[in-house]
Amino acid sequence: MSKRFCIVLLLLLVSAQLFAQDYKKLMKKGKKHYDRGEINSALHYYLEAEKLEPGNVDLALHIGCAYLLSDYKHYALPYLTKVLKLAPQKDPDIRFYMGLACQHNYQFEEAIEHYNAYAKLRLSNKPDVTPRIRQCQQGDSLISNPVAVEIENLGSAINSPAHDYAPIITPDQSVLVFTSRREGSTGGQKTADGESFEDIYICYRRGDNWTAPVQISENINYDYHDAAAGISANGRELYLYIEENGGDLYRSVFDGSDWSEPEPLPDPINTPYWETSLSITPDGKRLFFASDRPGGQGDLDIYTSERQADGKWGLPVNLGPTINTAGSEDSPYIHPDSKTLYFSSDGRRGLGGYDVFRSEWSGQQWQKPVNMGYPINTPDDNFHFIMAENRTQAYYTSVQEGGEGKADLYRITFLDEKVNAILAAAKKKKEEAAAVRSEAKPVLPAAAVYSGQLLDAESGKPLQGTLTIADPQSGNIISVAQTDEQGIFSLSVEKEGLYALSAESDGYIILSRTLKISRMGEKTRHMNTDLRMSAIKVGTKAIMANIFFETGKSNLRTESIIELDKIRDFLQRSPSIKIQINGHTDNVGKAHYNKQLSQKRAQSVMDYLVNNGIEAGRLSVMGYGQERPLFSNDDEEEGRALNRRTEIEVLSF
Structure with missing residues (x-):
């Protein structure tokens, strides 16, 4: 062996070792953040690790699970699909994760299949998937009958690259208040997950446009989290949620030049428990708010309180089982007509998570809530739905493809069938014009x-x-x-x-x-x-050039799935054929280790095929290690890389 070759080999080994160390460091940091619930940071490190080992199945599982806990749950599906195909044994809950991922991608039939398969597993402390199956069944129904709406992003004039949420508007849509985690928050502090603390912003309608959002007031935005909860009809009373005393509701008044320092709403509105979002009737005489105080129907419940003759708020009354469930009800909004209540619930049948519902006051009681339908509701959580006085437009928070950042503010326009048809025709005309322009551009x-x-x-x-x-x-x-x-x-x-x-x-x-x-x-x-193809006969071999393994291991990489499925399809089309899967390595390392490794790698391919419908009796494996090189091992690109290969060999047909 030449001196030059030894030096090159040593450099390659050192480089591979450093590469592996960097990968392990990134994975360790990612898991540390994941265990703390800091999902954004965890994803950052996992995705950096993916650049180093893009086909690692363990990493695919970590990324998929992290995405399921993020605002981008629909991104989990391709990662988890690869795990299920290559290594379903890596996590006993993989079928549950796949159900969630399919549900968040509107693949409801597939989600139900995964949930049913998971339900049959004998696992301890596994979650009940029955509610999830019902959500998927409901989802199919809702998507088949979408409501006639147009949903539009409020654009970069309002939304930022960070989270923007909890829109609050006056009935006439002249004032918009919302909560944001954009850069430049008061105090400049950030969460452990790298997001800015919440601040409240305000903007005003000028014709068809909104003024640029500004921080509402130094009296309201502190160095910590500040979140808007509700606003009065005249836009001069702002209600806030502040994390004090378990989470309380506060009130600030605009005096014509600035907002007053927030003061907590008195007993019996606030308690040592959690009081969150709030809405008030236009006459200022009735509050609706959410609380998890004892004595409710479930977790968060919606309560109402009436202002007494002395100006104080009366004892809150739970809206009862017609509105509240054993789950959580949040984000109540009472329409300016004072008899239509909108709220979010995770205790009712919907597409998944929190859906927005509507209930009407009959004069004596609240009517059975109605799901606001798709596409307003999605498989993810849907909160902060605010209906304008004219009932033509509403505002809410959503995470959607093509948004300005993470969570964005959106406007919903409700359309009748005639308007919807006109809109569809205009959209088609616009698309046709865009296609013509596209054809005219140099490609x-x-x-x-x-x-x-x-x-x-x-x-x-x-x-x-x-x-x-x-x-x-x-x-x-x-x-x-x-x-x-x-x-x-x-x-x-x-x-x-x-x-x-x-x-x-x-x-x-x-x-x-x-x-x-x-x-x-x-x-x-x-x-x-x-390209020359070999006819099927005993002894015919074919190199499967696109089957890849982790370095020094028998774990299949996710890039192998396409090739593995080709072999599966080939065997399914030719049900009488039996094959042997041959594993080969280069000559780096000890011969007996290489032979064991090639055997394990061939077995991994067989396991995949068996797990995907091929009878085990049609398959056998053989590990040859470094015994049968096709090329000289003296050269990495033209030799050793080509000698590391997987073959299929026809045994009978």
């Missing part, structure tokens, strides 16, 4: 065109078949092509990167390649090659 050409001829490996005759290029990271199919009568194919790839190429033809074993696509400036790279 960057494809990064590469991969073409050639598909041939029989022995005879050289053209083959009819299907070729596919896929992104192993996302699992997305990038390009598909059918060969013509001469076996000629052509596939286009828009972006540079590493891709998985496969070719399939009846009577032939799968062909697998890894494609590295790099762009040539603004020119398209043309790649031309002939």
